[in-house]
Amino acid sequence: MESSQLFLILLAVYLVGLIGIGWYFTKKQNTVTDFWLAGRRIGTVGVGFSSAASWLTAGGLLAVIAFFMLQGMGSIWGFVAPNILALLIIAIFVKKIKNLPAITQAELLEQRYSSAIRAPIGIIITIVMILFAVADIKGFALVLETFYGFDPLYAALIVALAVSVYVTLGGLSAVVWTDVVQFLFLSVFTIVIAIVSVGAATGGAVDAPANAGELFSNVSSGWWNPLSIGIPMVLIFLFAIVPGWITEQDPWQKVWAARDSKSARNGLLLGSLLITIVFAGCAVIAIALSSIYPEIPAAGFPMGMAQAEPALLVFVLENFSPFIVALSAIGLAAAAMSCTDTFATSGASCVSRDIYQRFIKPDATMKQMLAVNRLSVLFIVLAATVGSFFITSILEAIHIATYIASASYFFPLMGGLYWKRATKEGAMAGLIVGAVVQISLIVYDIYMTAPMAPAYLQTVHPVLMNHGVIAGMGLSAVAFFGVSLLTKPSSAVNLAPFFKEEAKNLAAEAAVTVEEDDPKFQKFLKRIDEQLVGERAHLHVRLESSASVNWHRFVEALRSSYAAWVTPTGVDSVYRLVQADMLSCVSITRGTTDKEIWFASEPPASEMGDQKKELFVAYNEVAAALESMGVILTVVEE
Structure with a gap:
């Protein structure tokens, strides 16, 4: 062989x-x-x-x-x-x-x-x-x-x-x-x-x-x-x-x-x-x-x-x-x-x-x-x-891939995680300046470098080695921090997932009381799929409507009726923002079909009981919003 x-x-x-x-x-x-x-x-x-x-x-x-x-x-x-x-x-x-x-x-x-x-x-x-x-x-x-x-x-x-x-x-x-x-x-x-x-x-x-x-x-x-x-x-x-x-x-x-x-x-x-x-x-x-x-x-x-x-x-x-x-x-x-x-x-x-x-x-x-x-x-x-x-x-x-990443989105990403004053204008400026400068330097350096010779920019000055990524990052940083300081601060909705104090201020809506012995709540509890995974619980509920749901119209109806519901990343993911911990907040997404709506929440394991009540409250609000559209919501039988 x-x-x-x-x-x-x-x-x-x-x-x-x-x-x-x-x-x-x-x-x-x-x-x-x-x-x-x-x-x-x-x-x-x-x-x-x-x-x-x-x-x-x-x-x-x-x-x-x-x-x-x-x-x-x-x-x-x-x-x-x-x-x-x-x-x-x-x-x-x-x-x-x-x-x-x-x-x-x-x-x-x-x-x-x-x-x-x-x-x-x-x-x-x-x-x-x-x-x-x-x-x-x-x-x-x-x-x-x-x-x-x-x-x-x-x-x-x-x-x-x-x-x-x-x-x-x-x-x-x-x-x-x-x-x-x-x-x-x-x-x-x-x-x-x-x-x-x-x-x-x-x-x-x-x-x-x-x-x-x-x-x-x-x-x-x-x-x-x-x-x-x-x-x-x-x-x-x-x-x-x-x-x-x-x-x-x-x-x-x-x-x-x-x-x-x-x-x-x-x-x-x-x-x-x-x-x-x-x-x-x-x-x-x-x-x-x-x-x-x-x-x-x-x-x-x-x-x-x-x-x-x-x-x-x-x-x-x-x-x-x-x-x-x-x-x-x-x-x-x-x-x-x-x-x-x-x-x-x-x-x-x-x-x-x-x-x-x-x-x-x-x-x-x-x-x-x-x-x-x-x-x-x-x-x-x-x-x-x-x-x-x-x-x-x-x-x-x-290395080329790394340099593009370093120069384009390092500052918008890490700065956004830890610096409240970072703004969307500053992030876009840092991203665009870093990406354009770095890609241009890479193309220029490759074009100017003879076969088997040291990189051209490196021969100009050692700080320009690695296709001038230090320069690309430096200009990205100047654009990010400079433009951020010159523009309006980010809104509380944008800051909430990253800074707990902002989330606490935003999540000021009073909690809705749920009676433990409410028959509807007890029935709802039986339909919650719950799993303990490490330090958090994973709670899921599958819901099905009586007719196809126009998702855009539904989300607008939900947001206009209840201020707690927000869409920080578009209508594909909707959160009920009443807690500082965004992972704990109830989120809804479209299910397998256009009739299904899936609820999810990942609270700390110690708070799983209270979060089940929060799921029930969210369910009632979603059901009410759909009912205003002439659609009835039911819990899918497992």
Whole structure:
């Protein structure tokens, strides 16, 4: 049997397992929250392994090993350290992020500012996710080309078809649990290769090191110095990359999907530890490969990159049987898929929820939304596949995406979370200035840079390295803060989800009394679907009307009759804002059909009893609003 055939057989078995996971979760996708946020039930292990797997691309690993070979520990600031630091920093903000009632960052920013910012942010996040996915597909293409001589098209098709199938079946739940499997494959692969490569480096030629201790002691002291590139360069890298990664949507979705704040925080800490272990393995592999192929580090950077990036693949091909080569290819395929599926899910949520539902069909039913979301996943993967044939550098694709994110929406997002004075005008100014300046700098830098030469802007001044992202971020900050201070402060409705004192002022309506022994209330209680998930209870009620509901007309009738009902992100999600905690507030959305209305509330577990009364009050108000339209509302029998 040819080695390529063996690989395809093992790959088919592996993919069947992944698709099986997606199929298992497909029947659990009853709401868009189930699809996009895994029903908010992911624990520490799921968050940790998925967070780690989502940031370890196949191409990224090959590039990290190459940079270790050519530049030593000083190279960690371009990829390794930002990965670890970003997860640690997000862990600090978990409580703030977790309590925000949003599924996407674009939806979050509309709540904070206005509807005008939602589409631009959604489009930018989608582009960023596509560029990240491009790096994964290109990395896997390099693997298959080196091992089997496959055309890059085959790598793109394998990743595209596999990811599209299991993600569209199982949503984020499938992403998380396939990520767990994929990270295990990848980590075992890295550890085994590290051990074997050290063995090969110490047991080969006559002048080879006698043991591992001698191998590592032979490495120059400068190689071990993480500050060898100088403190200014370290700071430039951190300011260029970390802001983009801590505001990246996919880890925020893992936080929103976690069962509670503790699970999210511990999961991110676990993820950073798991990433550190894999990158430590990459450093060991780099030291061993430098001893085996001394001509590569001798070539220096950047001339040696052409040999350094595929060095691991060449080593595997030269030293292992076809079966082990095939297993290695699957391990790197796992890295490619574990990132692509996350980026596809995050990007698709922007396309389907922030663009389609928000602006094209606000009254879309859940059934329609799930269908659109699945099509959006296919769109993201297809776009990344096409992009992989036009972008040549793996890390360049990752960095370009990061720089656009850092310069465009870092300040509007993080500033909006913690600075009350931020305004919609300031957010739009920061977004537009940052995006336009950064994209222009990237295009100009690429155009002006000769092949194999240092980036043009970097030669002008070191602060302009990384396509001038520091300048892009600086101008975005000036526009954001300056315009915010010159314009009218945000309204209380926009501030309420982010600042409890504002929500308390807004939620001043007197509570409606509910009698415990009211027969209608007792009957209503039996229809509440309740689950305890971590620190919060999940309460759901499915309601059905006697006729199709004109959603726009209904929402207007509800808002005009009862001041507590608000629509901070459009008519697709309506809240009864009578509490400072927005997640606890009763929300209503259109159900599977145009006759269904779904109620939901996620109060702290200790307040579940009182919140059931709040659900009953909300039910009566919705029923009254519908009755004014000649429509009768009933609770769906389970």
